Amino acid sequence: xxxxxxxxxxxxxxxxxxxxxxxxxxxxxxxxxxxxxxxxxxxxxxxxxxxxxxxxxxxxxxxxxxxxxxxxxxxxxxxxxxxxxxxxxxxxxxxxxxxxxxxxxxxxxxxxxxxxxxxxxxxxxxxxxxxxxxxxxxxxxxxxxxxxxxxxxxxxxxxxxxxxxxxxxxxxxxxxxxxxxxxxxxxxxxxxxxxxxxxxxxxxxxxxxxxxxxxxxxxxxxxxxxxxxxxxxxxxxxxxxxxxxxxxxxxxxxxxxxxxxxxxxxxxxxxxxxxxxxxxxxxxxxxxxxxxxxxxxxxxxxxxxxxxxxxxxxxxxxxxxxxxxxxxxxxxxxxxxxxxxxxxxxxxxxxxxxxxxxxxxxxxxxxxxxxxxxx
Ligand code: F6P
Numbered sequence: 001x002x003x004x005x006x007x008x009x010x011x012x013x014x015x016x017x018x019x020x021x022x023x024x025x026x027x028x029x030x031x032x033x034x035x036x037x038x039x040x041x042x043x044x045x046x047x048x049x050x051x052x053x054x055x056x057x058x059x060x061x062x063x064x065x066x067x068x069x070x071x072x073x074x075x076x077x078x079x080x081x082x083x084x085x086x087x088x089x090x091x092x093x094x095x096x097x098x099x100x101x102x103x104x105x106x107x108x109x110x111x112x113x114x115x116x117x118x119x120x121x122x123x124x125x126x127x128x129x130x131x132x133x134x135x136x137x138x139x140x141x142x143x144x145x146x147x148x149x150x151x152x153x154x155x156x157x158x159x160x161x162x163x164x165x166x167x168x169x170x171x172x173x174x175x176x177x178x179x180x181x182x183x184x185x186x187x188x189x190x191x192x193x194x195x196x197x198x199x200x201x202x203x204x205x206x207x208x209x210x211x212x213x214x215x216x217x218x219x220x221x222x223x224x225x226x227x228x229x230x231x232x233x234x235x236x237x238x239x240x241x242x243x244x245x246x247x248x249x250x251x252x253x254x255x256x257x258x259x260x261x262x263x264x265x266x267x268x269x270x271x272x273x274x275x276x277x278x279x280x281x282x283x284x285x286x287x288x289x290x291x292x293x294x295x296x297x298x299x300x301x302x303x304x305x306x307x308x309x310x311x312x313x314x315x316x317x318x319x320x321x322x323x324x325x326x327x328x329x330x331x332x333x334x335x336x337x338x339x340x341x342x343x344x345x346x347x348x349x350x351x352x353x354x355x356x357x358x359x360x361x362x363x364x365x366x367x368x369x370x371x372x373x374x375x
Contacts, residue, residue: 006312007103007111008055009039009046010069011119015140015152017293017301018069021114023060024305030057032313037106042074043113043122046099050106065292079122091125100129110312112305114138116150120320120337127318127333134308135320135333140288143187143342146335147322151304154296156183156288157193163284164198164231171229177219177271177279179232181264183288188343190288191235192350195358201230202359204267206237207343208350210361215267216274218359223277230277234267236260238361303328 008025010018026036040051053071063070079099081092103111103126110132113123116139127133137147140156160182171178180200184190188205195203202218204210219230237260239245246263261283268281293301300323307321311330319330343349350360 003033003035004109005035005037005107006309007037007039007052007106007108008071009043009111009113009115010071010073010138011042011113011115011122012073012075012138013116013140014068014073014289015116015138015150016067016155016289016291017151017297018071018073018114018138019063019066020293020298020301021136021138021151021305021308022055022070023063024302025112025309026055026057026060028306028309032309034109034309037108038071039111041072042077043079043099043119044074044077045072046102047078047095048098048102050102052106064298067291067293075118079125080118091121093125096122096125096129100126100131103131108132110134110317112136112308112312116141117144117337117340120144120333123320124318124333124337132312132317133333134311134317134330135336136304136308137320137322137336140183140190141185141187142189143185143340144336145339145341146320146331148325149300149323151297151301152289152293153189154300155292155294156190157197158294159288159291160190160194160233160284161198163282163287164194164200164233167282168199168229168231171231174278175228177230177232177268177275177277179234179264179268179271179279179281181234181236181261181281181283183284184235184237185260185340186237186342187340188235188237191233191238192343192353195233196349196353198233199231200233200358202232202361203353204232204234204238204263204361205343206235206239207345208360208362209239209241209243211241212270212274213365214359214361214363215271217363217365219271219275219277223275232267232271234263236263238263241362 039045045051114136142153247258248261264281268279272279320336
């Protein structure tokens with residue numbers, strides 16, 4: 001008799017740890033006597049003609065720390081209707097129905113859907129169309145609600161901190177301002193965590209509008225105090241009071257589509273002209289997404305993958321695996337989609353950063369107790 005079979009799909013932008021989850025799913029399924037079928041190129045692989053590949057347990061060991069996804073992925077596929085200029089509309093129900101029929105023909109016990117907001121919205125739509133799904137929350141941005149953290153985030157932070165360590169030494173040697181632009185979309189998690197861990201003096205996040213004066217003030221104050229370099233981390237979604245998001249034109253398949261990017265170089269130019277201090281910018285870009293997951297993500301991905309298979313075994317379908325405190329558990333998939341989780345501006349992370357003097361670019365320049373005169 002044929003063994004029961006589950007499917008696994010990776011959707012959206014890649015993140016360190018995708019292969020680690022796949023490995024855990026395949027191994028945990030095998031322990032239960034189940035086979036695993038990989039869906040290729042993200043959810044696109046479910047649109048007929050379907051693209052699949054059996055995943056053998058013997059091939060899984062090599063995947064623990066391999067970056068990317070061996071299944072491939074797609075982030076701007078046919079499931080989402082678009083405006084003529086490339087803006088996102090809603091999920092295309094006809095495509096969902098076609099994919100759902102194709103998924104049912106594969107006779108899967110369940111489909112493990114590994115992805116961020118966009119992919120989990122597709123997973124939820126498939127679930128509503130009768131496909132048994134379990135989601136696993138992925139994104140370097142860490143902006144999914146319903147879980148304490150997504151996988152991939154910590155690895156991205158580690159890359160950003162390594163970059164800051166390196167930038168600090170060159171900034172100090174040249175007495176420069178160094179601006180590191182990190183990803184994160186409309187959330188400042190990567191910038192805030194990396195800024196604290198990497199010793200940044202200024203951290204700019206989308207959740208807190210910054211003023212050019214406040215940034216210049218930090219640079220000047222440090223210079224006068226004898227600290228002749230300044231490290232600034234800027235989330236790609238950071239913007240000045242009264243300013244707009246800095247965008248760049250996309251090079252993807254959707255004409256007119258614009259993406260966040262470019263705030264770092266903009267800050268370097270502005271700070272240099274306002275302070276007279278030499279400034280340079282570095283955009284970390286996709287380095288944050290590629291490469292192996294760090295130790296934290298390896299164990300998280302493994303636990304997420306195992307929990308997904310357990311959820312299937314327990315019939316807990318239409319769910320997403322979440323980390324809540326120390327527990328890994330299934331929650332309704334709706335808990336993970338539809339809104340983004342941002343950095344609480346009065347939360348402990350921001351307060352701790354401020355407590356050691358990190359500026360978020362929003363401080364009043366003069367206080368009664370500590371009058372300050374700029375150069
Ligand atoms: O959501 C992950 C993310 O890396 C964001 O931080 C970033 O804005 C976006 O994806 C970049 O997407 P792309 O790879 O399509 O340029």
